[in-house]
Each structure stands twice: as C-alpha cells, then as structure tokens.
Amino acid sequence: MTNIKDIALHCGVAISTVSRVLNDHPDVSQDTREKVLRAVKELHYIPNTSARNLVRTSSDTIALLVKGVNNPFFARLIKVIGREIAQRGYSLELHHMDTSEDELRIGAQLTNERKLIGILFLGGRFNYSPEEMALIHVPSVFCTYTNTFGNLNPSAYSSVAIDDKQAAQDAVDALVALGHRKIAILTDNKDDRSISELRFQGYKDALAMHGIPFEPNLVACTGTFSDMRAIYEATSRLIERDSSFTAIFAIADLMAIAAIKALSDHGKRVPEDCSVVAIDGLELSSYTLPTLTTLVQPAEEMGLLCAKTIIELIEHPGQNRQYTFETVLRPGGSVCRLNG
C-alpha cells in the first residue's frame, strides 16, 4: 500500500507538501502540484482514512439510526438520503434499532466511539429532555419526527417532518365529509410519545371539532407499524368487540392494508360496509384492491431535505431549523359515502 511518504520520496518533496496538494491548500506551486498529482496516479496512491480521521479528530461518516429499516416509508427515505450523501462525498453508516432501544443513547455512544460527524434519526420518540439532547455532540436531524417537540426549544434541534396532527385531522375530516361519524382508529400506541400519539391526538381533535364523542372502544392498538399479523389481529379484536363503526382511520398504509383484509375476513366489504383512510401514500397503496385513500407524505423530498440539512449543519454549523411538509389526500377506492 503506497502512502504519502512514498509519494514524497518519489517526487523529491516533503511529506507536508504532498499533503498540501492532496488537500488543495494554496501554498504550493503549479509545478510541484502537477508533479505530485502525477505520482499519485502512477503509484495508485489511496489516502488512509483512519490516519486522516485520527489527526482531524473527526471522520466523514454520517450515522443513520433507523427504528425499523423494514418500514417501507423509511426505505424510500433511505434511498434518497443514501444517494445524496454519497454524491456529496460523505458516507453513511446504517444502524437498525428495535423500538425498545434508546436512540439518543446509542447515537451518543456511536459518535464518541467512531467520530461520526452527524446523525440522522428516523423514527422514534419526540419528547426528549434537554438533558438527553445534551448527550449528542454532533449535528443531527430528526426525520419523520413531528416538529412538536414537547420540552424543547426550537433552537435545540433540527427536524424534517409532516404535521402529524394535521394529517390525522385531514383523514378524519375526509371521512366525516362522507357522512361517517362512527370512526375507529388503528394506531401503534396511544401514548408512546411518537408520531402515533400525535396522530391519535389529531384523530381526537377532529372528532371533537365535529361534535363526535370519542369512544375508547373504537381504538385499536397494534403495538407495531409493520407486523401485518399483529395489525390484522388487533383489527379483528376491534371488529369482534364493537363493529358499529362505519370507517377506520389507520395511521399508516400497511396498517390499512392489513385492516382491509381483517374486515373482509369478517364479512365486511370495503368500502361498502366500511371506509378506510390512512397516512403514508406508498406507491403500493395505489395498486391494492381496493386502492387506498391516503394522505401522501412526500418521501423523496423529505429525504433529500434531511440529507441537505445535515450536510449544511456539518459544513456550516449554525442555527437549527425545523421543516414541515404538507400532506395531500390521494383519493382511492377504500372510501365511499355512508349509505351511498
């Protein structure tokens, strides 16, 4: 493996000069610059990242901490994030986390051990305390987190998200506009300080706004975003417990798909007997039978902004910022007017 010293020897210059050339420092003549560059080619020199990181006390890799890499919405984000990060010359370290793991603690450990220069969080909670946030010493962006950070000052974090509460309200509004008043909700959890809680809150707010009483009986918790079986079973229990509802609001597309299957298996047709609305806007959801009515999150734009934001924060440390995207309703075949 040829190193910087070999280049220096080969060119008859000092090591420091080679380093200057390699790092585009100004103080080097055109002649020597070319000479060094030529040697670099000839000797197939490849810089040693470890050595560079050691003296710079930093690296070029950004961590991506994902709660559930198999979540298809995240998959879309990861794709664009990966592409942008690579194109800008950084690299991505992927860490899958289970829901029970503490993302902030893991992030802190990772950055210390591995000199990561930034963290992208996908999924997780939102009510971090200032003390918890203080664990993280590098720029970070919370993606798909809501902007409603309970205890935190906006200057304390950066985020890219949709307005989860609003999206949930929009979903319920759409159902109410079709005449539905007995609307069940299919959610991950009610009070886990994640987007689930916010969407649940949006659901309740929308009901209240329309003068519809909230019925705890119509709440089905799946405990998961992606385990279809668990979602199917939660929906089944809901149906068996109280099948008076005429519509379901599912907080994610996959949940809606499993719910439709459960409804069907219980003899309820969608949308004739029960309408279904979800949030996500996966491409897949336009190709199921029936197609899904869903609030579309602009995944590609969001992912790109995540990447751009973390890089900006790394290259020009400055103000934290929060971005909120609008969701738009994509009509599908899973809803219809009540008694219509």
Add this chain to the structure above:
Amino acid sequence: MTNIKDIALHCGVAISTVSRVLNDHPDVSQDTREKVLRAVKELHYIPNTSARNLVRTSSDTIALLVKGVNNPFFARLIKVIGREIAQRGYSLELHHMDTSEDELRIGAQLTNERKLIGILFLGGRFNYSPEEMALIHVPSVFCTYTNTFGNLNPSAYSSVAIDDKQAAQDAVDALVALGHRKIAILTDNKDDRSISELRFQGYKDALAMHGIPFEPNLVACTGTFSDMRAIYEATSRLIERDSSFTAIFAIADLMAIAAIKALSDHGKRVPEDCSVVAIDGLELSSYTLPTLTTLVQPAEEMGLLCAKTIIELIEHPGQNRQYTFETVLRPGGSVCRLNG
C-alpha cells in the same frame, strides 16, 4: 475526551498495560486489571476507533452494497444483517446503487479508500468475469444472487441465495397442476444476467417439461422490480396484446400485486379468470385481496447467514462457500383450478 494515557496516569500504570487490559490480553494481574477497568468507568473512557484502525491497518466496517434499498425483500435482509453485524461488534456502511451502476467497481473503490474489511452485495448481476472479481481484495458475499455463476469457479466467490431456476419451475408446476397451460410471465428482464434471467429460464424449462410451447407473446418485461406503475403498464400491454392466458407467473411479489390490479382494471377477476403465482413470500402478500400464492424465500435466515458468512470469512479467511435455500410454496387466494 479522555484517552488511554489519562487512564494510565490515573492508575499509575503504563499505557501498554491499559491497552492490554482493554484488549483482554492475558499477561496482566487481576489487581491491575480491575484497577484499570474501574478507571475506564470513572473517566468515561471511550476508545478511539481511528487510532486503533490506523495501527491495525484495517477498520471494523463492512460495506453493504444494495441495488435498490427500497426493495421490500432487501429491507428484510438488511434488518437482520444490521442487527447481527452490530452485535458482533462490526459496523455497516450502506450504499444504495441504481441498477445501471457497476457494483464491483464501486465496491473496489470503496474498499481501497476506506479500509473496509468486507462487502455484502445485495442484488445485481451474476456473470462476473474473473478479471472483474479480481478487483475485490476483501472477503465478500453475494446475497440473493443465484449460485449459478456462469464463468466462475466455486472457489472464487461466496454466496447466499435460493435456487432461482427451481423456484420458477415450482411456480409454473403449481399452475400446471391446476390445469393451466397458457401461462404468461411477468419479469424484469429476460437477459440481464440477473436473477430475472434465471427465473425466466426456469419458466421456460418448466413449460418444456410439461410439453407446453413457449410463446414469446406471453412474456411481459417490466424493466423494474419495484416501480409499480411500470409493472402495471407492462401487464396492461400484455393483456391488450394477447389475453388468452389463464395464469401469470410473476417473478416477484410486488409485480404480482401490480399485475392483479391491472387484471382487475381490465375486467379479469383473480383467480377466477386468471391465476397468479409469484416468488418472494413477503408478509404483506398474505394480507392483500386476494392473498398471494407465492414461493417463500426465508429472508431472515438468509440475511443472518449472509452476516455470519462475511464475519467468518473476515475472522478466519478460508474457503469460499455457496449456500442455497429452499423456497416453499405458500398457498393463497390468487390461484384456482382452471374451469373450476
């Protein structure tokens, strides 16, 4: 940031002793070992990976090169791979590639620049030449590649895959057993030296085995594994061109789902008017309407084996090896007996 020197000072021992403790070397007394360990805790010492990598002239990160991170089958693999790699103390660098990119060349570049210690390839071609393979100087595992590496000696590569040809044959066999003889195929490409080609080959072999003539007219190419719209359109064109078929074999679950939608939009009911069989076995496919009949790839086991294999190859360089998994048919509602 406290370092190994601080620990040494604090304990009144030499740096080398601390290093020995940290690396579980035998030559150190119980007393000093405990003393050092205590100091490590107290001072919140965290080893510097760059420095360690520098002297060891290697890193601890394995690259994961994925053709299409948004492929849901890959997502399942990535999840278990990520978990295993992390648990074994390594870390994962993720690289998304588009189909047009040359995975081997990118892998070679990456390993040189960044001292990666291994590469996991997900997706891609299979007919690498010995010259191309020679670009890669670190242990690597080709996952989801078929084992049928055209030009390569088995000692030249490691792989974890299903028998793609066999799975395709099984799919067709299942349809034939139900009385179908006009069987269309929905594939990515026919001759791109990827799994698509193998599954296509398996399809043709099965037809031949049953004495069914191969009809080029019944081949629909999507050019993609995951773009639902393109798949839908390819299927639509197939139907409009020649709707004499009574069954479709789709080489991936997502393709089958889009195809069912296209069939439905053209007034063909599944399975009454057309049966559909696919390969993948996504959990999702058991929750669509109708549910999918599909050959299940054991994704979690395959992912785990990928991780274990690459680690084994790294820790104990040795023989390359190829693993083949069996697929099993998961019956669903997307097929029925012809005229039954």
Add this chain to the structure above:
DNA sequence: AACGATACTGGAAACGTTTCCGGAACTTGC
C-alpha cells in the same frame, strides 16, 4: 544460595496523516 523459569509491567516505535512554525528564495518598491 544460586539459578532458571514464570508472571507481569514499562518504554518506545510504529501506523499515515495534518498542521504549525520557521526559513529560503524570489519579487517588489524605493
């Protein structure tokens, strides 16, 4: 009592960079 073996420890070089500091050579302005 002397010796070799054993158990443990310290010193120092090495890994491949970056960067600070000082100095040589060359230019400019008078």
Add this chain to the structure above:
DNA sequence: GCAAGTTCCGGAAACGTTTCCAGTATCGTT
C-alpha cells in the same frame, strides 16, 4: 541594491492506539 513582503517548501510534533522488546520481581528447584 537593499529592506520588506510574498511565495513556496521542509521539519517535526501531534493524533491515540497496538505491539514488540526488554526488564524486574517473584517463585520454585536443586
């Protein structure tokens, strides 16, 4: 033709580890 500034370059320290080598103390054997 000389001081002052500019441009370019080399030397060397530093980053935080690992590991080799040599050394001391302790112990058991004879």
